[in-house]
Amino acid sequence: TDTKLIAILPGDGIGPEVTAEARRVLEAMALPLSFEEAPVGGAAYRASGHPLPDETLALAKRADAILFGAVGDPAFDGLERSLRPEQAILGLRKHLATFANLRPARIFAGLEDASTLKPEVARAIDLVIVRELNGDVYFGEKGRRTTDAGLREGHDLMRYDESEVRRIAHIGFQTAAKRRGKLCSVDKANVLETSQLWRDVVIEVAAEYPQVELTHMYVDNAAMQLVRNPGAFDTIVTGNLFGDILSDQASMCVGSIGMLPSASLDADAKGLYEPIHGSAPDIAGQGKANPCAAILSAAMMLRHSLAMSDPADRIEAAVAAALATGVRTPDLGGTASTRAMGDAVLAAL
Ligand code: NAD
Ligand code: IPM
Numbered sequence: 001t002d003t004k005l006i007a008i009l010p011g012d013g014i015g016p017e018v019t020a021e022a023r024r025v026l027e028a029m030a031l032p033l034s035f036e037e038a039p040v041g042g043a044a045y046r047a048s049g050h051p052l053p054d055e056t057l058a059l060a061k062r063a064d065a066i067l068f069g070a071v072g073d074p075a076f077d078g079l080e081r082s083l084r085p086e087q088a089i090l091g092l093r094k095h096l097a098t099f100a101n102l103r104p105a106r107i108f109a110g111l112e113d114a115s116t117l118k119p120e121v122a123r124a125i126d127l128v129i130v131r132e133l134n135g136d137v138y139f140g141e142k143g144r145r146t147t148d149a150g151l152r153e154g155h156d157l158m159r160y161d162e163s164e165v166r167r168i169a170h171i172g173f174q175t176a177a178k179r180r181g182k183l184c185s186v187d188k189a190n191v192l193e194t195s196q197l198w199r200d201v202v203i204e205v206a207a208e209y210p211q212v213e214l215t216h217m218y219v220d221n222a223a224m225q226l227v228r229n230p231g232a233f234d235t236i237v238t239g240n241l242f243g244d245i246l247s248d249q250a251s252m253c254v255g256s257i258g259m260l261p262s263a264s265l266d267a268d269a270k271g272l273y274e275p276i277h278g279s280a281p282d283i284a285g286q287g288k289a290n291p292c293a294a295i296l297s298a299a300m301m302l303r304h305s306l307a308m309s310d311p312a313d314r315i316e317a318a319v320a321a322a323l324a325t326g327v328r329t330p331d332l333g334g335t336a337s338t339r340a341m342g343d344a345v346l347a348a349l
Protein backbone atom coordinates (compact mmCIF):
# COMPACT_ATOMS: atom_id res chain seq x y z
CA THR A 1 0.00 0.00 0.00
CA ASP A 2 1.03 3.58 -0.61
CA THR A 3 -0.64 4.94 2.49
CA LYS A 4 1.76 7.09 4.50
CA LEU A 5 1.82 6.89 8.28
CA ILE A 6 1.76 10.21 10.11
CA ALA A 7 2.78 10.19 13.77
CA ILE A 8 0.86 12.85 15.66
CA LEU A 9 2.53 13.94 18.89
CA PRO A 10 0.26 16.63 20.38
CA GLY A 11 2.18 17.24 23.62
CA ASP A 12 1.22 19.87 26.19
CA GLY A 13 -0.74 23.08 26.59
CA ILE A 14 -2.00 24.36 23.25
CA GLY A 15 -0.14 21.56 21.42
CA PRO A 16 -3.21 19.25 21.34
CA GLU A 17 -5.50 22.19 20.42
CA VAL A 18 -3.51 23.25 17.36
CA THR A 19 -2.54 19.77 16.13
CA ALA A 20 -6.23 18.78 16.21
CA GLU A 21 -6.94 21.52 13.66
CA ALA A 22 -3.98 20.48 11.49
CA ARG A 23 -5.21 16.89 11.55
CA ARG A 24 -8.74 17.95 10.57
CA VAL A 25 -7.34 19.82 7.59
CA LEU A 26 -5.27 16.83 6.48
CA GLU A 27 -8.22 14.47 6.90
CA ALA A 28 -10.46 16.73 4.84
CA MET A 29 -8.14 16.42 1.85
CA ALA A 30 -8.73 12.69 1.31
CA LEU A 31 -5.03 11.94 0.89
CA PRO A 32 -3.55 8.44 1.33
CA LEU A 33 -2.58 9.12 4.94
CA SER A 34 -3.11 7.23 8.18
CA PHE A 35 -2.61 8.72 11.61
CA GLU A 36 -1.34 7.38 14.91
CA GLU A 37 -1.09 9.50 18.06
CA ALA A 38 1.26 9.10 21.00
CA PRO A 39 1.90 11.09 24.18
CA VAL A 40 4.98 13.28 24.44
CA GLY A 41 6.35 15.88 26.87
CA GLY A 42 4.65 16.59 30.17
CA ALA A 43 1.62 14.59 29.07
CA ALA A 44 3.83 11.53 28.61
CA TYR A 45 5.63 12.17 31.89
CA ARG A 46 2.28 12.24 33.69
CA ALA A 47 1.17 9.02 32.03
CA SER A 48 4.36 7.01 32.19
CA GLY A 49 7.12 8.86 34.03
CA HIS A 50 9.15 9.84 30.95
CA PRO A 51 8.73 12.77 28.49
CA LEU A 52 9.78 10.63 25.50
CA PRO A 53 8.56 7.07 26.10
CA ASP A 54 10.10 4.24 24.07
CA GLU A 55 6.79 3.60 22.28
CA THR A 56 6.54 7.25 21.23
CA LEU A 57 10.10 7.24 19.87
CA ALA A 58 9.41 3.94 18.10
CA LEU A 59 6.30 5.38 16.46
CA ALA A 60 8.27 8.48 15.38
CA LYS A 61 10.91 6.26 13.78
CA ARG A 62 8.34 4.01 12.10
CA ALA A 63 6.26 6.88 10.71
CA ASP A 64 6.82 8.48 7.31
CA ALA A 65 6.56 11.90 8.93
CA ILE A 66 5.83 13.42 12.31
CA LEU A 67 3.45 16.21 13.17
CA PHE A 68 4.44 17.64 16.54
CA GLY A 69 2.47 20.08 18.70
CA ALA A 70 4.45 21.60 21.57
CA VAL A 71 5.88 20.49 24.89
CA GLY A 72 6.40 22.32 28.16
CA ASP A 73 4.53 22.51 31.42
CA PRO A 74 5.38 24.90 34.25
CA ALA A 75 4.45 22.14 36.70
CA PHE A 76 7.55 20.27 35.59
CA ASP A 77 10.07 23.13 35.41
CA GLY A 78 11.62 21.99 38.66
CA LEU A 79 12.25 18.42 37.55
CA GLU A 80 15.73 17.14 36.92
CA ARG A 81 16.53 18.27 33.37
CA SER A 82 16.50 14.82 31.76
CA LEU A 83 12.85 14.37 32.79
CA ARG A 84 11.54 17.77 31.72
CA PRO A 85 9.00 17.96 28.86
CA GLU A 86 11.44 19.89 26.63
CA GLN A 87 13.76 16.88 26.58
CA ALA A 88 11.18 15.14 24.40
CA ILE A 89 11.62 17.51 21.49
CA LEU A 90 15.39 17.75 21.98
CA GLY A 91 15.56 13.94 22.14
CA LEU A 92 13.43 13.50 19.02
CA ARG A 93 15.58 15.96 17.08
CA LYS A 94 18.73 14.13 18.13
CA HIS A 95 17.43 10.55 17.72
CA LEU A 96 15.96 11.35 14.32
CA ALA A 97 19.07 13.35 13.29
CA THR A 98 16.88 16.18 12.02
CA PHE A 99 19.70 18.69 11.81
CA ALA A 100 18.12 21.09 9.31
CA ASN A 101 15.33 23.28 10.63
CA LEU A 102 13.53 25.43 8.07
CA ARG A 103 11.50 28.30 9.52
CA PRO A 104 9.86 30.34 6.76
CA ALA A 105 8.45 33.75 7.64
CA ARG A 106 6.33 35.51 5.08
CA ILE A 107 3.50 37.91 5.57
CA PHE A 108 0.00 36.87 4.58
CA ALA A 109 -2.01 39.57 2.86
CA GLY A 110 -3.98 41.58 5.38
CA LEU A 111 -1.80 40.72 8.38
CA GLU A 112 0.30 43.90 8.07
CA ASP A 113 -1.85 45.42 10.81
CA ALA A 114 -1.11 42.48 13.13
CA SER A 115 2.64 43.00 12.80
CA THR A 116 4.19 45.44 15.27
CA LEU A 117 6.23 46.85 12.38
CA LYS A 118 4.98 49.58 10.07
CA PRO A 119 2.78 48.02 7.35
CA GLU A 120 5.15 49.00 4.54
CA VAL A 121 8.06 47.34 6.38
CA ALA A 122 6.10 44.20 7.25
CA ARG A 123 4.66 43.83 3.75
CA ALA A 124 8.09 43.09 2.27
CA ILE A 125 8.89 40.08 4.48
CA ASP A 126 9.55 36.79 2.71
CA LEU A 127 12.46 35.02 4.32
CA VAL A 128 13.46 31.62 5.62
CA ILE A 129 15.67 30.88 8.58
CA VAL A 130 17.75 27.73 8.17
CA ARG A 131 18.58 26.81 11.73
CA GLU A 132 21.08 24.12 12.69
CA LEU A 133 19.23 21.82 15.09
CA ASN A 134 21.50 19.06 16.38
CA GLY A 135 24.47 20.92 17.84
CA ASP A 136 25.67 24.17 19.41
CA VAL A 137 25.37 25.08 23.07
CA TYR A 138 22.13 23.03 23.20
CA PHE A 139 23.96 19.72 23.06
CA GLY A 140 27.40 20.49 24.49
CA GLU A 141 28.50 19.23 27.87
CA LYS A 142 26.64 21.04 30.66
CA GLY A 143 26.76 20.97 34.39
CA ARG A 144 26.74 22.60 37.77
CA ARG A 145 29.37 22.72 40.47
CA THR A 146 30.47 24.74 43.44
CA THR A 147 33.57 26.86 42.87
CA ASP A 148 36.53 26.97 45.23
CA ALA A 149 35.09 30.24 46.51
CA GLY A 150 31.87 28.41 47.40
CA LEU A 151 29.81 29.92 44.60
CA ARG A 152 27.28 27.99 42.55
CA GLU A 153 28.39 27.78 38.93
CA GLY A 154 26.68 26.55 35.79
CA HIS A 155 28.18 25.87 32.39
CA ASP A 156 27.08 24.86 28.89
CA LEU A 157 29.67 24.11 26.24
CA MET A 158 29.10 25.79 22.88
CA ARG A 159 30.69 23.68 20.15
CA TYR A 160 30.48 22.77 16.49
CA ASP A 161 32.74 20.60 14.38
CA GLU A 162 33.27 21.36 10.72
CA SER A 163 31.11 18.50 9.45
CA GLU A 164 28.12 19.84 11.37
CA VAL A 165 28.62 23.31 9.95
CA ARG A 166 29.24 22.02 6.42
CA ARG A 167 26.01 20.02 6.16
CA ILE A 168 23.82 22.88 7.37
CA ALA A 169 25.72 25.32 5.13
CA HIS A 170 24.82 23.13 2.13
CA ILE A 171 21.15 23.25 3.15
CA GLY A 172 21.42 27.03 3.46
CA PHE A 173 22.93 27.45 -0.01
CA GLN A 174 20.48 25.00 -1.59
CA THR A 175 17.56 26.79 0.05
CA ALA A 176 18.81 30.17 -1.16
CA ALA A 177 19.43 28.83 -4.68
CA LYS A 178 15.74 27.83 -4.93
CA ARG A 179 14.68 31.28 -3.69
CA ARG A 180 16.13 34.70 -4.50
CA GLY A 181 19.74 33.51 -4.39
CA LYS A 182 20.79 35.48 -1.31
CA LEU A 183 22.25 33.76 1.75
CA CYS A 184 23.07 35.62 4.94
CA SER A 185 25.12 33.62 7.43
CA VAL A 186 24.55 34.87 10.96
CA ASP A 187 27.20 34.33 13.62
CA LYS A 188 29.18 36.04 16.38
CA ALA A 189 32.62 35.51 14.87
CA ASN A 190 33.94 38.70 16.46
CA VAL A 191 33.77 36.98 19.85
CA LEU A 192 33.12 33.24 19.56
CA GLU A 193 35.52 30.61 18.24
CA THR A 194 32.60 28.35 17.25
CA SER A 195 31.38 31.24 15.11
CA GLN A 196 34.78 31.78 13.46
CA LEU A 197 34.83 28.09 12.51
CA TRP A 198 31.24 28.50 11.27
CA ARG A 199 32.21 31.45 9.08
CA ASP A 200 35.35 29.74 7.70
CA VAL A 201 33.39 26.63 6.72
CA VAL A 202 30.48 28.57 5.21
CA ILE A 203 32.99 30.46 3.02
CA GLU A 204 34.54 27.15 1.89
CA VAL A 205 31.13 25.70 0.98
CA ALA A 206 30.25 28.89 -0.92
CA ALA A 207 32.70 27.88 -3.65
CA GLU A 208 30.22 25.18 -4.70
CA TYR A 209 27.38 27.68 -5.09
CA PRO A 210 28.61 30.51 -7.32
CA GLN A 211 24.99 31.43 -8.15
CA VAL A 212 24.29 32.32 -4.50
CA GLU A 213 25.34 35.67 -3.09
CA LEU A 214 26.79 35.12 0.41
CA THR A 215 26.94 37.76 3.12
CA HIS A 216 27.85 37.51 6.81
CA MET A 217 26.25 39.32 9.69
CA TYR A 218 26.82 39.37 13.43
CA VAL A 219 23.79 38.16 15.32
CA ASP A 220 23.26 41.38 17.25
CA ASN A 221 23.14 43.34 14.02
CA ALA A 222 20.89 40.68 12.47
CA ALA A 223 18.39 41.13 15.30
CA MET A 224 18.38 44.85 14.59
CA GLN A 225 18.15 44.50 10.78
CA LEU A 226 15.25 42.07 11.22
CA VAL A 227 13.11 44.86 12.58
CA ARG A 228 14.72 47.68 10.58
CA ASN A 229 14.47 46.23 7.08
CA PRO A 230 13.40 42.56 7.15
CA GLY A 231 12.53 42.64 3.45
CA ALA A 232 16.26 42.66 2.69
CA PHE A 233 16.64 39.07 3.96
CA ASP A 234 16.09 36.08 1.71
CA THR A 235 17.69 33.05 3.37
CA ILE A 236 19.41 33.17 6.76
CA VAL A 237 21.61 30.28 7.89
CA THR A 238 22.61 30.18 11.53
CA GLY A 239 23.33 28.03 14.55
CA ASN A 240 20.90 26.43 16.93
CA LEU A 241 20.68 29.15 19.60
CA PHE A 242 20.75 32.19 17.31
CA GLY A 243 18.17 30.55 15.03
CA ASP A 244 15.87 29.88 17.96
CA ILE A 245 15.89 33.50 19.03
CA LEU A 246 15.75 35.12 15.58
CA SER A 247 12.82 32.94 14.49
CA ASP A 248 10.61 34.04 17.39
CA GLN A 249 11.49 37.61 16.47
CA ALA A 250 10.74 37.03 12.78
CA SER A 251 7.35 35.55 13.70
CA MET A 252 6.14 38.75 15.32
CA CYS A 253 7.35 40.71 12.30
CA VAL A 254 4.78 38.79 10.20
CA GLY A 255 1.99 39.17 12.74
CA SER A 256 2.24 36.48 15.39
CA ILE A 257 4.23 33.57 16.71
CA GLY A 258 1.08 31.61 15.90
CA MET A 259 1.85 31.98 12.19
CA LEU A 260 5.28 30.34 11.86
CA PRO A 261 5.58 26.68 10.85
CA SER A 262 8.75 24.64 10.68
CA ALA A 263 10.29 21.57 9.12
CA SER A 264 13.09 19.65 10.80
CA LEU A 265 14.77 17.43 8.23
CA ASP A 266 17.34 14.67 8.31
CA ALA A 267 19.77 13.85 5.50
CA ASP A 268 17.01 11.98 3.60
CA ALA A 269 14.37 14.70 4.09
CA LYS A 270 12.48 12.57 6.56
CA GLY A 271 11.08 15.09 8.92
CA LEU A 272 9.38 16.35 12.00
CA TYR A 273 6.99 19.26 11.51
CA GLU A 274 5.95 21.67 14.21
CA PRO A 275 4.90 25.25 14.84
CA ILE A 276 7.83 27.26 16.21
CA HIS A 277 5.82 28.29 19.27
CA GLY A 278 5.61 26.48 22.56
CA SER A 279 2.82 25.14 24.75
CA ALA A 280 1.63 28.67 25.69
CA PRO A 281 0.50 27.82 29.24
CA ASP A 282 -0.99 31.32 29.58
CA ILE A 283 -3.72 30.58 27.02
CA ALA A 284 -3.89 26.77 27.12
CA GLY A 285 -7.33 25.21 27.39
CA GLN A 286 -9.15 28.41 26.41
CA GLY A 287 -9.56 27.83 22.68
CA LYS A 288 -7.56 30.99 21.96
CA ALA A 289 -4.51 29.51 20.24
CA ASN A 290 -3.85 30.30 16.62
CA PRO A 291 -3.70 26.97 14.74
CA CYS A 292 -2.24 28.45 11.53
CA ALA A 293 1.38 27.58 12.38
CA ALA A 294 0.38 23.96 12.98
CA ILE A 295 -1.74 23.84 9.81
CA LEU A 296 1.09 25.38 7.78
CA SER A 297 3.48 22.83 9.32
CA ALA A 298 1.22 20.08 7.96
CA ALA A 299 1.53 21.70 4.52
CA MET A 300 5.33 21.71 4.84
CA MET A 301 5.14 18.03 5.76
CA LEU A 302 3.23 17.19 2.60
CA ARG A 303 5.71 19.12 0.49
CA HIS A 304 9.05 18.12 2.02
CA SER A 305 8.53 14.53 3.19
CA LEU A 306 5.59 13.12 1.23
CA ALA A 307 6.04 14.55 -2.28
CA MET A 308 2.51 15.99 -2.15
CA SER A 309 3.23 19.55 -3.17
CA ASP A 310 -0.15 20.26 -4.79
CA PRO A 311 -2.10 19.54 -1.59
CA ALA A 312 0.53 21.56 0.30
CA ASP A 313 -0.11 24.53 -1.98
CA ARG A 314 -3.86 24.10 -1.45
CA ILE A 315 -3.52 24.21 2.33
CA GLU A 316 -1.38 27.35 2.19
CA ALA A 317 -3.85 28.99 -0.17
CA ALA A 318 -6.71 28.02 2.16
CA VAL A 319 -4.98 29.62 5.15
CA ALA A 320 -4.47 32.78 3.10
CA ALA A 321 -8.10 32.74 1.97
CA ALA A 322 -9.40 32.13 5.50
CA LEU A 323 -7.37 35.07 6.85
CA ALA A 324 -8.57 37.22 3.96
CA THR A 325 -12.17 36.68 5.09
CA GLY A 326 -11.19 38.40 8.33
CA VAL A 327 -11.37 35.36 10.60
CA ARG A 328 -8.61 35.82 13.18
CA THR A 329 -7.62 34.46 16.55
CA PRO A 330 -6.87 36.95 19.38
CA ASP A 331 -3.10 37.01 18.73
CA LEU A 332 -3.96 38.52 15.32
CA GLY A 333 -6.37 41.01 16.82
CA GLY A 334 -9.54 38.97 16.25
CA THR A 335 -12.00 37.05 18.38
CA ALA A 336 -12.16 33.70 16.56
CA SER A 337 -11.52 30.51 18.53
CA THR A 338 -8.95 27.90 17.56
CA ARG A 339 -11.78 25.74 16.20
CA ALA A 340 -13.36 28.63 14.28
CA MET A 341 -10.02 29.41 12.63
CA GLY A 342 -9.71 25.73 11.69
CA ASP A 343 -13.28 25.80 10.36
CA ALA A 344 -12.45 28.83 8.21
CA VAL A 345 -9.47 27.04 6.69
CA LEU A 346 -11.62 23.95 6.04
CA ALA A 347 -14.27 26.10 4.41
CA ALA A 348 -11.67 27.72 2.18
CA LEU A 349 -10.41 24.31 1.07
P1 NAD B 1 5.39 30.08 23.93
O1 NAD B 1 5.72 30.07 22.48
O2 NAD B 1 4.68 28.88 24.45
O3 NAD B 1 4.48 31.37 24.26
C1 NAD B 1 4.98 32.69 24.13
C2 NAD B 1 3.81 33.67 24.02
O4 NAD B 1 3.22 33.50 22.73
C3 NAD B 1 2.70 33.41 25.03
O5 NAD B 1 2.14 34.62 25.43
C4 NAD B 1 1.70 32.59 24.23
O6 NAD B 1 0.37 32.71 24.68
C5 NAD B 1 1.87 33.13 22.83
N1 NAD B 1 1.59 32.10 21.81
C6 NAD B 1 2.37 31.05 21.50
N2 NAD B 1 1.80 30.29 20.56
C7 NAD B 1 0.62 30.88 20.25
C8 NAD B 1 -0.42 30.56 19.33
N3 NAD B 1 -0.39 29.48 18.52
N4 NAD B 1 -1.48 31.38 19.28
C9 NAD B 1 -1.55 32.48 20.06
N5 NAD B 1 -0.59 32.83 20.94
C10 NAD B 1 0.49 32.02 21.04
O7 NAD B 1 6.76 30.34 24.71
P2 NAD B 1 7.06 30.36 26.31
O8 NAD B 1 5.90 30.96 27.02
O9 NAD B 1 8.37 30.92 26.45
O10 NAD B 1 7.15 28.82 26.69
C11 NAD B 1 6.08 28.05 27.20
C12 NAD B 1 6.50 26.59 27.28
O11 NAD B 1 6.64 26.07 25.95
C13 NAD B 1 7.83 26.37 27.96
O12 NAD B 1 7.73 25.20 28.73
C14 NAD B 1 8.80 26.19 26.82
O13 NAD B 1 9.92 25.43 27.17
C15 NAD B 1 7.93 25.48 25.81
N6 NAD B 1 8.33 25.60 24.41
C16 NAD B 1 8.22 24.48 23.64
C17 NAD B 1 8.48 24.54 22.28
C18 NAD B 1 8.34 23.28 21.47
O14 NAD B 1 7.69 22.35 21.90
N7 NAD B 1 8.92 23.20 20.28
C19 NAD B 1 8.81 25.76 21.70
C20 NAD B 1 8.91 26.89 22.52
C21 NAD B 1 8.66 26.81 23.86
C1 IPM C 1 11.79 25.77 19.69
C2 IPM C 1 11.83 25.70 21.21
C3 IPM C 1 12.81 24.64 21.66
C4 IPM C 1 14.20 25.10 21.23
C5 IPM C 1 12.82 24.33 23.16
C6 IPM C 1 11.46 24.00 23.69
C7 IPM C 1 13.75 23.18 23.47
O1 IPM C 1 12.10 26.95 21.75
O2 IPM C 1 11.50 24.74 19.06
O3 IPM C 1 12.01 26.84 19.14
O4 IPM C 1 14.83 25.90 21.93
O5 IPM C 1 14.64 24.63 20.19
Ligand code: MN
Binds near residue numbers: 245
Ligand atom coordinates in the same frame (compact mmCIF):
# COMPACT_ATOMS: atom_id res chain seq x y z
MN1 MN D 1 12.06 28.55 20.28
